[in-house]
Amino acid sequence: MPSMIPRSKFCATPALVLLLHSSIGSPAENVRYNPVSREVVEARLGKYAGNNQQREATLKRMFVEAGCGGQHISEQPVKGSKLPNVICFLPGSFDKVIIVGAHFDRVSEGDGVVDNWSGASLLPSCTKR
Numbered sequence: 001m002p003s004m005i006p007r008s009k010f011c012a013t014p015a016l017v018l019l020l021h022s023s024i025g026s027p028a029e030n031v032r033y034n035p036v037s038r039e040v041v042e043a044r045l046g047k048y049a050g051n052n053q054q055r056e057a058t059l060k061r062m063f064v065e066a067g068c069g070g071q072h073i074s075e076q077p078v079k080g081s082k083l084p085n086v087i088c089f090l091p092g093s094f095d096k097v098i099i100v101g102a103h104f105d106r107v108s109e110g111d112g113v114v115d116n117w118s119g120a121s122l123l124p125s126c127t128k129r
Helices: 038-045 052-065 113-127
Strands: 015-021 073-076 085-090 097-103
Touching: 038 113, 052 073, 052 085, 052 113, 085 113, 097 113
Parallel strands: 015 085
Antiparallel strands: 015 097, 073 085
16 A cells, blocks of 8 residues: 555655545535544653654554554655655545645754644544544
8 A cells, every 4th residue: 555655756754644545425524533632632742752763663653552553554665764654544435545644753953843743643543433
């Protein structure tokens, strides 16, 4: 499934990607979701510490804890980066694909919480059905 991820020759930033095969019909009223508690969101956001390899491992654990493990989680090498894209693929009942992504790396000048740990740490919340 990693071949479905768009690639850019200009971006060597590892990303966390959630691929959802659409499990909804056309009407918006068919969208189903289960809110994640504020405590869970804050706990995930608070796990930003560490270098980029530690962040990758933390995000993988969060995905597995949220229900995306085994055959649904994979890695995709990124040209020019030591870290891969982390991909969670959740099958659905239609042939449409929804791609949601965020980068998880940080630079040494800061903690990278807003850019973009906040986005990456929220992606496991999308795995609950």
